[in-house]
Amino acid sequence: MIRRPPRSTPKPSSAASDVYKRQDHIGVDTAQVEMRITTSWLNRYHKGHSTHQHHHSNSIISGVYYLEDCDKSAPIQFHRAPGYVNLWPNTVNLPIKTHNALNIDVITVIPKAGELIMWPSHLAHSVPPNQSDQARYTIAFNTFVKGTLDPQGGSELTL
Numbered sequence: 001m002i003r004r005p006p007r008s009t010p011k012p013s014s015a016a017s018d019v020y021k022r023q024d025h026i027g028v029d030t031a032q033v034e035m036r037i038t039t040s041w042l043n044r045y046h047k048g049h050s051t052h053q054h055h056h057s058n059s060i061i062s063g064v065y066y067l068e069d070c071d072k073s074a075p076i077q078f079h080r081a082p083g084y085v086n087l088w089p090n091t092v093n094l095p096i097k098t099h100n101a102l103n104i105d106v107i108t109v110i111p112k113a114g115e116l117i118m119w120p121s122h123l124a125h126s127v128p129p130n131q132s133d134q135a136r137y138t139i140a141f142n143t144f145v146k147g148t149l150d151p152q153g154g155s156e157l158t159l
Contacts, residue, residue, distance in 0.1 A: 018116050019061065019143055026061070033147030035061065040141040043127075045074060047135075051127040053079055059121035059142035066111040066138055073136040075110045076117065079124040 019035050028035060038059065043051075056062045064076065096103050111117060119125070121142060130136050149157045 033145040035143050037141045038144045043138045045130040045136040050129040053126040055124050056121040061143045062121040063118035064138045064140045066115045068113045070111045073132040074130040075108045078107045080105045
């Protein structure tokens with residue numbers, strides 16, 4: 001997960017430039033491929049509204065831009081993938097005294113206005129019910145690459 005600090009003035013149009021800037025962070029060879037936003041949408045969560053656990057198909061990096069603070073409405077939650085083992089296998093349920101990165105199943109993030117959060121699209125995530133009387137608005141997007149994939153691996157694909 002990549003978390004960009006909040007801007008003083010939210011600018012949704014900056015999401016595309018952030019995706020481009022983050023390509024180096026995830027090791028993308030920008031001489032061969034370019035990450036592009038392929039789909040985007042607005043989310044509105046009234047009191048009690050939520051989004052079930054899901055992932056994004058046909059996408060590499062997904063993201064959400066937050067138009068307002070979420071401390072009183074609903075955070076975003078990222079879920080451990082089935083079969084993924086932190087410290088203990090999924091078949092062992094030991095009593096946990098203190099939760100940490102080695103034993104948790106869900107990471108909860110409470111975004112601030114102007115913050116952009118990006119993650120691998122295969123990572124399951126959800127939004128619990130909005131507890132606030134105020135609607136929660138976000139702008140979400142998916143990305144894919146344009147260029148040549150697997151140029152030396154034997155199954156080259158140019159998009």
